[in-house]
Amino acid sequence: MRLLPAAVTLFLAVGVAYYVYVPLPAGIREPWKLMMVDAVFRTAMQLTSLKHRLGLDPYFKCICESTEGLGSLVKGLLASESGGGVMPGVKVSDVTFAGVPVRVYEPPAGGEGHLRRGLMYFHGGGWAHGSAKMGGYDTNSRTMSDELNAVVVSVEYRLYPEVHFPAPYLDCLAAAKHFLSQEVLAKYAIDPERVAVSGDSAGGNLAAAVAQEISTDDTMSGKFSVQALIYPVLQALDFNTPSYLENENIPILYRTLMVHFWLQYLGVDLSLQPQFLANNHSSSQHFTPELRARLDWTVLLSPKHRKNYKQLIVEKGLERLAKEVPGLLDVRASPLLAEPEVLAKCPRAYILTCEYDVLRDDGLMYARRLQDAGVSVTNDHYQDGFHGCFSFIPWLEFDVGKRAFRAYVNWLQNNL
Ligand SMILES: *[C@@H]1O[C@H](CO)[C@@H](O)[C@H](O)[C@H]1NC(C)=O
Secondary structure: OOOOHHHHHHHHHHHHHHOOOOOOOOOOHHHHHHHHHHHHHHHHHHHHHHHHEEEEEHHHHHHHHHHHHHHHHHHHHHHOOOOOOOOOOOOOEEEEEOEEEEEEEEEEOOOOOOEEEEEEEEEOOOOOEEEOOOOOHHHHHHHHHHHOEEEEEOOOOOOOOOOOOOHHHHHHHHHHHHHOOOOHHHHHHHHEEEEEEEEEEEEHHHHHHHHHHOOOOOOOOOOOOOEEEEEOOOOOOOOOOOOHOOOOOOOOOHHHHHHHHHHHHHHHHHHHHHHHHOOHHHHHOOOOHHHHHHHHHHHHHOHHOOOOOOOOOOOOOOOOOHHOOOOHOOOOOHHHHOHHHHOOOEEEEEEEEEEEOOHHHEEEEHHHHHHHOOOOOEEEEEEEEEOOOOOHHHHHHHHHHHHHHHHHHHHHHHHH
């Protein structure tokens, strides 16, 4: 009689262990913590997709509601909205900038006539997930506002499936232009010479793209003085860089997941994923040798990261795609494709990269190209870092994430 519950327990335990366990390289410290975070992320995403699939059928409405409940529970665990208690002096308000919702964090007022720093932040989440209000982001914004004496503006740009490229970019650009206007800087008592743009992952992509556009827009007098990019996504033409191949199975950003995010962002049929993984989408005549050189990792990466990997150049694949998906070759989606003249005008840069991250080489190549264009770049590379470590919630913080956040804030202290 006792055997059955014991067998069920054992079965469940083995099942959970099987679900949670992912082999990780020895360089990643705190591996079990990362596996747990990964399991929670995967569950949240599976619930979301289940919800989408079931959403069409009224029969499943109640199941749908309960999964929604579960989904928000998991989301809540990951991203509990932190209350005002973290940094009591920081004033938080939800307003709109040029029609785009933003959350503004104002540091405790300094003396009369004291100007503050400004920082615009774009959160990550594959252009499909995340929010300025999520625990990790909200906490980081409060800390940054307090420690940097900065007015931090965290932007709630629209996400997939509501929109795809270029809408999220245009939301961010509109919010940035509004922020940099004389009236708004004056209203928040911000020093116009000390305004940063920053973001992580997909938000790093938006920050780099917006920085390029504003740097080259002669009609704008207000400019960002620095850009701080946290493991940014910067190109969609080569999914076979050494870092994409080496880290394809490292949580939480698996190679297939990153490609999936790109397909969603660019509005490409998701069934084309295998073609993208094979670089077949890059075999267009529009992808000229000149453009190719801008993400040629055989030249732009150091031998340490290049290793013995071979470049995957496809001569004949899906030529029609570049025409059907103009975003593929658009610098506003892939800032790494920008010409040197544009990069030369960009603000001083901080680029954070992680060894165990499919996006490592995107960041390293961008650092190199900005430097080649004459821009001053600080590249903090975390040998034990992995994608996402920067912005987890307080009780799931990783040691490497804490170090990375400290170094980022220090750089801003010294350079903004
Ligand atoms: C890539 O394109 C080639 C040539 O058209 C084709 O033979 C191959 O099957 C494609 N690969 C995938 C994964 O679709």
